[in-house]
Amino acid sequence: MKTGFYPGCSMKGSAREYSESLLAVSQALGRELPEIPDWNCCGATAAHNLDRDLALALPARILAAAEKDGMYEVLVPCAACYSRLSVTRHELLGDEDLRRKISGLIEADYRGTARVLNIVEWLGGIPDLESKVRKPFAHKVACYYGCLLVRPAGIVNFDRPEEPRSMDLLMKKIGADPLDWAFKTECCGAGFSVSRTDLVARLSGLILDDAVQRGAEAVIVACPMCHLNLDMRRPNIEKLAGKKYNIPVIYITQALGLAMGIEPKKLGLQRHKVKVKFTQGLAKPPAASITPASAKPTAGAKSASGDSPAEAPFAGPSAKRGA
Amino acid sequence: MARIGVFICHCGENISATVDVKKVAAAASRIPGVAHSVEYKYMCSDPGQQMIKNAVREKNLTGVVVAACSPRMHEPTFRRACAEAGLNPFLCEMANIREHCSWVHEKSDATTNKAIDIVRTLVAKVKKNKALLPIKVPVTKTALVLGGGIAGIQASLDIANAGHKVILVEKQPSIGGHMSQLSETFPTLDCSQCILTPRMVEVAQHPNITLHSYSELESLDGFIGNFKARIRKKARSLDEKLCTGCGLCTQKCPTRKIASEFDAGLGLRPAIYVPFPQAVPNKPVIDREHCTYYLKGKCRLCEKICPTQAIRFDQEDEILEVEVGAVVLATGFDIKHGDFFPEYGYGKYKDVIDGLQFERLASASGPTLGEMRRPSDGRVPETVVFVACAGSRDPAKGIEYCSKICCMYTAKHAMLYKHKVHHGRPYVFYMDIRAGGKMYEEFVRRAQEVDGVQYIRGRVSRIYERGGKLVVKGADTLLGARPMEIEADLVVLATAGVANAGAEELAQKVHVSYDPYYFYSEAHPKLRPVETNTAGIFLAGACQAPKDIPESVAQASGAAAKVAGLFSQSELVREPLIAVVDRQAPPLYSTCVGCFLCQAACPYQAIEKEEIRGRDGRLIKTVAKVNPGLCQGCGTCVALCRSKSIDIQGFSHEQVYAEVLALLNRGESDV
Structure with a gap:
């Protein structure tokens, strides 16, 4: 009964620190994460835009290899890979003819026995995570889920597709204060990072701006693509917005690693474009990371009631309503 | 010696397109005991039935098998025909070669052979059939109506006016239902309470109607004409006979900050309360969950102040047992609340409200006395966004159906808002506008053209707060799916109409079927829309599916007519299949x-x-x-x-064994 690990391309390249932090955390938790033997590319965006069989065959080959190796579940930390593997499993299990056809293509009998887990699901399944916390991650965080982690709803069947909260709950477990914000699942620009950097700068800028406006000290992500756009494209974002954003973007595993007292270097925090300033002395008030624009953290939230405290003839929130 | 007649129906082409009916007739004629075997295009038609009657008389048949559709469809038809020809109706059986054969198979020899097998089993059975006599049972000419909304009120009044007794049970302290909460009604904009409250008073005063408010059905046993119901009369904590409804207690009660159910959570009420001033009966109840006496053992102010000493703190629930002949389910609907729309901030932002809350805001009897003020800070909203289909027609939310009433009430809401705030800017996000109904389309047009409501075809993806405004993000699909944002002061969600929370439990209590959404199922979607599959239990209003007022009233009158029809007989005839x-x-x-x-x-x-x-x-x-x-x-x-x-009777061991054996002894010569 072992859990396999599918790194995919980004974990070996642009998101090395995601992989480093995950493995550091899993080691500290005493959970082995063997890589799936002879894994291949998941097909990413390219395959399913070009050829349906190819888009299914690539993930099916990965999953079949995992099954053959005795893995009953597979952890897929990259949200895009997770989506491809989940969709493939869903489609093949729902269509016996298709399953046979794809099994023929990959020359292996894909059975669908191995579950596909994303990082939040995997961490959520670790009992008593709170007890592993050495230095509570006492920061205001904006949990950013992006587009693929919780969608499509019928296939991933994990958390709410529009207003997810699983990552927020995990952050609470490690002592963080997850904020209620509006851009949890908005698009970061994703694969347009290369071809339409201007689009990415605008979309990712909106995400950062809302997080900062609400007083977040860090954006927490679980997707290499999201990280790339929010972190590496920061100069483009700032140029378009005409202002500076110092808010760091860190992987969920890095935040967890810090809380577990793992050395920042082991978590790859030095690899980010936007420096993570609160890695030392975690207990200090982290005012340094906030931009001037967010000096009034909850500026937006209360101003309406400020100038007109009209007598509100109303009861409490409607949620209180009797059955 | 048995002399069985077999009559094979083509059902137009429903059967004959896949089953070789001539072959079936020929094969049937070779079954031992079959004296007559024919096929015909429409057995249920007059000439078809005449064929059966003639054969029964001329061939001196001792049993009849009609190979046609499901017995649910036409068994009564053919049994009646046999009876008219002098054959005991229970000596007639149907072989279902439509639903069980022609509809579910392709045209082939195997399909025809299956039809022959079905016919043979029924021939074997009918040989063992015995003549049976119907059972006669008396009818208790009192109707039980569950639910005191407009549908229950209408059904009660119609049955009572036909001269029969009615027991009306309402779980809330007052009758009136959702209609009493509404401000104005579409498409005429007449005041909802003004047209409803006279009916409520009529119910209270009608000599044939016994009203049990603040009561619920405990159990229902028996059968059509002879039900036994147990009704739980919940403790109001006062003696209804002594209470004059003076209202002193409700004015003096010191616990006053309880969210009012009637005001959809927007207004406040005391712990001893009457839901609204025109309530029927106009007698308060004590809310024991909030009353200081029940919580802390002190206070009893209402008891001291009551001029007629009507308060009874030690009152207990009372169980009434009644005998009724028919039941009308008029238990109504609810709208989706709570955690349903986290992405719209519903339940999180005070100024994101639902349709019923808007009704209370617009109502002259509401918490703002009809002034358009938003819940968070009481300011007049300058921009209001109405979101139609909030949850309806959305498989991702688990509700695939159209809630039907929202297009119309959203147009009404936008219109009412504009009538109260002339400079205001109302926007409506919609998927399609479904305004089928008399004067309905004209009403929506009026909202758009006369009152200047901005209709945007597209869905809202998210609502969030920014700088004291609610940012509504959506798309205008008529302008190339352009993403758009509106900064609103108030957002009204037309959340999906759903079955009441207790609908499933009640359905199981009274043994009626319901659909996957817990709406009660009618006996036939087209031809028996007010009956359930349980004889003697009828449907009225939105407990069957979301409905507007005219439709609910029409169905309630339909249910009442069915009840009156049932009560016009002094005894009922039941099939003796017991x-x-x-x-x-x-x-x-x-x-x-x-x-x-x-x-x-x-x-x-x-x-x-x-x-x-x-x-x-x-x-x-x-x-x-x-x-x-x-x-x-x-x-x-x-x-x-x-x-x-x-x-x-009619399904004896002997008969069923005969069927099974006939099925096993299939010989090649039949084909």
């Missing part, structure tokens, strides 16, 4: 050994003990006996009986 316990000549008397396992298993309490005594009065044995009035013919006792002493 269980019977074996009886034999002395000295055996019965194969029943008197273990009474069947008695414990019977869901209808229909099994009684019968003592068989000799002439000298000596007890010979005690055996089971089935009460024909209570037995529903479910067969549970038959399956359980250890000595095989119980049979269902």
Whole structure:
């Protein structure tokens, strides 16, 4: 009964620190994460835009290899890979003819026995995570889920597709204060990072701006693509917005690693474009990371009631309503 | 010697397109005991029935098999035809070669052979059929109406005006239902309460109507014409006979900050309260969850102040047992609340409200006395966004149906807002506008063209707060799916209409079926829309599906007409397909050994003990006996009986074995 690990391309390249932090955390938790033997590319965006069989065959080959190796579940930390593997499993299990056809293509009998887990699901399944916390991650965080982690709803069947909260709950477990914000699942620009950097700068800028406006000290992500756009494209974002954003973007595993007292270097925090300033002395008030624009953290939230405290003839929130 | 007639129907092409009916008729004629075998295009038509009648008389038939559609469809038709020709109707059986054969298979020899098999089994059965006589049962001419909204009120008044007694049960402290909460009604914009409250008063004063408010159905047993209902009259904590409804207690109650159910959570009420000023009955109830006396054991101010000493803190729930002949379910609907729309901030932002809350804001009797003020800070909203289809027609939210009333009430809301805030800017996000109904389309047009409501075809993806405004993000699909944002002061969600929370439990109590959304199922979607599959139980209003007021009222009158029709008979005829316990000549008397396992298993309490005594009065044995009035013919006792002493008339062991054997003995010569 072992859990396999599918790194995919980004974990070996642009998101090395995601992989480093995950493995550091899993080691500290005493959970082995063997890589799936002879894994291949998941097909990413390219395959399913070009050829349906190819888009299914690539993930099916990965999953079949995992099954053959005795893995009953597979952890897929990259949200895009997770989506491809989940969709493939869903489609093949729902269509016996298709399953046979794809099994023929990959020359292996894909059975669908191995579950596909994303990082939040995997961490959520670790009992008593709170007890592993050495230095509570006492920061205001904006949990950013992006587009693929919780969608499509019928296939991933994990958390709410529009207003997810699983990552927020995990952050609470490690002592963080997850904020209620509006851009949890908005698009970061994703694969347009290369071809339409201007689009990415605008979309990712909106995400950062809302997080900062609400007083977040860090954006927490679980997707290499999201990280790339929010972190590496920061100069483009700032140029378009005409202002500076110092808010760091860190992987969920890095935040967890810090809380577990793992050395920042082991978590790859030095690899980010936007420096993570609160890695030392975690207990200090982290005012340094906030931009001037967010000096009034909850500026937006209360101003309406400020100038007109009209007598509100109303009861409490409607949620209180009797059955 | 049996002389069976077999009549094979083409059902137009429904059967003959896949089954070779001529072959079936030929094969049937070779079955031993079959004296007559024919096929015809429409057996259920007049000439078809005439064929059967003629054959029964001329060929002196002892049994009839009609190979056609499901017995649910036409068994009564053909049994009636046989009866008219002088054959006991229970000697006529239907072989279902449509639903069980032609509709579910392709055209082939195998399909035809299956039809022949079905015919042969029924021929074998009908040979064992016995002539049966229908059972006659009396009718209790009192109707039980569950739910005191507009549908229940209308049904009660119509039945009562037809001269029959009505027991109306409402779970809230007052009748009136959702309609009493509405401000104005579409498409005429007349005041909802003004047209409803006279009806409520009429209910209260009608000599034929007994109203039990603040009461719920506990259980329902029996069958059409002879139901026994137990009603739980919840403790109001006061003596209704003494209370004059003066209202002193409600004015003086010190616990005053309870969210009012009637105001959809926007207004406040005290712990002893009348839901709204025009309530019927106008008698308060004490909310024991909030009353200081029940929580802390002190206060009793209402008791001290009451001029007629009507307060009864120690009152307990009371169970009433009533006998009724028919039941009308008019339990209404609810709208989706709570955690349903996290991405719209519903339940999180005070200024994201639902349709019923908007009704209360717009109502002259509401928490703002009809002034358009938003819940968070009481300011007049300058921009209001209305979101239609909030959850409806959305498989991702688990609700695939159209809630039907929202297009119209959203147009009404936008219109009412504009009438109250002339400079205001109302926007409506919609998927499609479904305004089918008399003067409905014109009404929506009026909202758009006369009142200047901005309709945007597209869905809203998210609503969030920014700088004291609610940012509504959506798309305008008529302008190339352009993403758009509106900064609103108030957002009104037309959340999906859903079944009441207790709908499933009630359905199980009264044994009616319901759909996956817990709306009650009608007996036939087109031809029997007010009946349920349980005889004697009828439907009215939105407990069946979301409906507007005129439709609810029409269905309620329909249900009342059905009840009046039922009550016009002094006794009912029931099919005798019930269980019977074996009886034999002395000295055996019965194969029943008197273990009474069947008695414990019977869901209808229909099994009684019968003592068989000799002439000298000596007890010979005690055996089971089935009460024909209570037995529903479910067969549970038959399956359980250890000595095989119980049979269902019309489905005896002998008949069923004959069918199975006929199916097994299929010979090649039949084809």
